[in-house]
Amino acid sequence: MGLEMEGMAAAIGVSVPVLRFLLCFAATIPTGLLWRAVPSAAGRHLYAGITGATLSYLSFGATSNLLFVVPMAFGYLAMLLCRRLAGLITFLGAFGFLIACHMYYMSGDAWKEGGIDATGALMVLTLKIISCAINYSDGMLKEEGLRDAQKKYRLAKLPSLIEYFGYCLCCGSHFAGPVYEMKDYLEYTERKGIWASPTPSLxxxxxxxxVQAGACMGLYxxxxxxxxxxxxxxxxxxxxxxxxxxxxxxxxxxxxxxxxxxxxxxxxxxxxxxxxxxxxxxxxxxxxxxxxxxxxxxxxxxxxxxxxxxxxxxxxxxxxxxxxxxxxxxxxxxxxxxxxxxxxxxxxxxxxxxxxxxxxxxxxxxxxxxxxxxxxxxxxxxxxxxxxxxxxxxxxxxxxxxxxxxxxxxxxxxxxxxxxxxxxxxxxxxxxxxxxxxxxxxxxxxxxxxxxxxxxxxx
Known part of the structure; x- marks a missing residue:
């Protein structure tokens, strides 16, 4: 298998770690297709978190999920123990941890040389954790004087652990985004809001x-x-x-x-x-x-x-x-x-x-x-x-x-x-x-x- 991957990587001009990442990244498409077929909201939360963690493990190794647990736990504890300041605390703590990882891994040098690590996924995760905590803090504020985005995305209650787990590690966006809001994720998994009716053809x-992805890769x-x-x-x-x-x-x-x-x-x-x-x-x-x-x-x-x-x-x-x-x-x-x-x-x-x-x-x-x-x-x-x-x-x-x-x-x-x-x-x-x-x-x-x-x- 190792020799096959080396040959495939050489054929397209990338390193083996990058090829492994690309294969796991491509796997998010069939994984996403199966996600929408999971029958219950709780099942969809579990599926999102477990498949995201599994693909991270296959792409980056066992330590990747340990990296993700630290800011996830920090953000959730901040929301649990200090709602009013949870957004600020999480912003400082999650960004601080991300900066420490940037300094430790110096990923930019590795990426230029064909290596890859979990800091890219950690960057996406950091934004999701921070926005969740800020929106939970905003849930305490009166609606008068709030900006439109605050009114739209603020959270009235603390997400459960299983909801938080699925939101943070959802495989579709875990590797490279897009970043999206906890409120949208909850409505999707619970089939509420615009998802209450059948979704149009995908x-x-x-x-x-x-097709756009293929054309872009070919030109690159x-x-x-x-x-x-x-x-x-x-x-x-x-x-x-x-x-x-x-x-x-x-x-x-x-x-x-x-x-x-x-x-x-x-x-x-x-x-x-x-x-x-x-x-x-x-x-x-x-x-x-x-x-x-x-x-x-x-x-x-x-x-x-x-x-x-x-x-x-x-x-x-x-x-x-x-x-x-x-x-x-x-x-x-x-x-x-x-x-x-x-x-x-x-x-x-x-x-x-x-x-x-x-x-x-x-x-x-x-x-x-x-x-x-x-x-x-x-x-x-x-x-x-x-x-x-x-x-x-x-x-x-x-x-x-x-x-x-x-x-x-x-x-x-x-x-x-x-x-x-x-x-x-x-x-x-x-x-x-x-x-x-x-x-x-x-x-x-x-x-x-x-x-x-x-x-x-x-x-």
Missing amino acids: ILPTLRAL LYLSPQFPLSRFSEPLYYEWGFWHRLFYQYMSGFTARWKYYFIWSLSEAAIIISGLGFSGWSDSSPPKAKWDRAKNVDVLGVELARSAVQLPLVWNIQVSTWLRYYVYERLVQKGKKPGFLQLLGTQTVSAVWHGLYPGYIIFFVQSALMINGSKVIYRWQQAVSNPVFHAILVFLNFSYTLMVLNYSCIGFQVLSFNETLASYQSVYYIGTIVPIVVVLLGYVIKPARPVKPKARKAE
């Missing part, structure tokens, strides 16, 4: 996700040998001219994204086929079934984004939503508007969640700067009435987003401080300087706000 949306396998990350540390790269190096940075980021598109598309298929991915009906006539709960990426939305502000809405969608609900909105004081500091705080939490590598930190700080600059260009767009100038600014925002995104994401890929700075320096820090210049220009060129028409007095 065949076409599942096939669409699988084709491109990755042509644009290896190792090129950034080779003398050849620094012999190229500026435009050649900038093009290589673009292609490097473009190539790397297809790997994530594949993983998220496969995960989307697993969640859809279980039925949990169903998110209601559209307002169109006739109404169409929506599967947004499982959607983690809009491929064309990322590659053709007309503004950097759009990227969190189309990339790692469910984690971006989690960051908005549980970090960004909660950093904003009542009566005040969010600004750059809230954005920077959110991006910093996202960076730490990914790991403690300098490349992650630099990338997410760059992202905050990139988004702020894109907002400035967008304000200029809105203020221009001339269609030609408006079209120029739209194209400028698109080009700005394309350039700064692919420049910035090199840090996310190479991880080390020296390699990140060397790659940025090779293109004269253009992706850092341009956003700073745009933001500063935004203080000088302040377009007038559109005048809102006054409501006519009733005659």
Whole structure:
């Protein structure tokens, strides 16, 4: 069996640990299909937890489930013993444990060399545990003054251990997301809410996700040998001219994204086929079934984004939503508007969640700067009435987003401080300087706000 796996891994150009992970990941699709057929709510909770733990064991080894038990137990004890502060306590404790694991395993280096460990699954689990505890704390608050997300997801009572076990380790999302809410999970397993009626046909949306996954993996396998990350540390790269190096940075980021598109598309298929991915009906006539709960990426939305502000809405969608609900909105004081500091705080939490590598930190700080600059260009767009100038600014925002995104994401890929700075320096820090210049220009060129028409007095 070992020799067979080595041959299969060599054939597709991955390591044996990565192949084992991919096989277990693919197994979440038939596992998800069987999950929806389990007859009782208690059975579905047990099935979700046991299959998730089993696939984790097969993929990462016995120690993986021991890693998961620590934050799970911490979060549940916090909810049990100190409901009012359970969200804050769990946030600090679960994130602290995740950071310790990042430091111990230094997974980024292992992943670059073809290894894999359970910290990726632990990252997803951490977000689910924190949101569950925060929503249980929110259940004590009066509804007046709460944000829409708080009203929608707050928990009136403590989930049982079996419910918590199934939610945390549910195999469909355990490996790579998507992150979803405890309240949605409970309604799905108990066949309440939108799941009280029979779920619409799963065949076409599942096939669409699988075809997308196959196409993304095929493109990644084709491109990755042509644009290896190792090129950034080779003398050849620094012999190229500026435009050649900038093009290589673009292609490097473009190539790397297809790997994530594949993983998220496969995960989307697993969640859809279980039925949990169903998110209601559209307002169109006739109404169409929506599967947004499982959607983690809009491929064309990322590659053709007309503004950097759009990227969190189309990339790692469910984690971006989690960051908005549980970090960004909660950093904003009542009566005040969010600004750059809230954005920077959110991006910093996202960076730490990914790991403690300098490349992650630099990338997410760059992202905050990139988004702020894109907002400035967008304000200029809105203020221009001339269609030609408006079209120029739209194209400028698109080009700005394309350039700064692919420049910035090199840090996310190479991880080390020296390699990140060397790659940025090779293109004269253009992706850092341009956003700073745009933001500063935004203080000088302040377009007038559109005048809102006054409501006519009733005659």
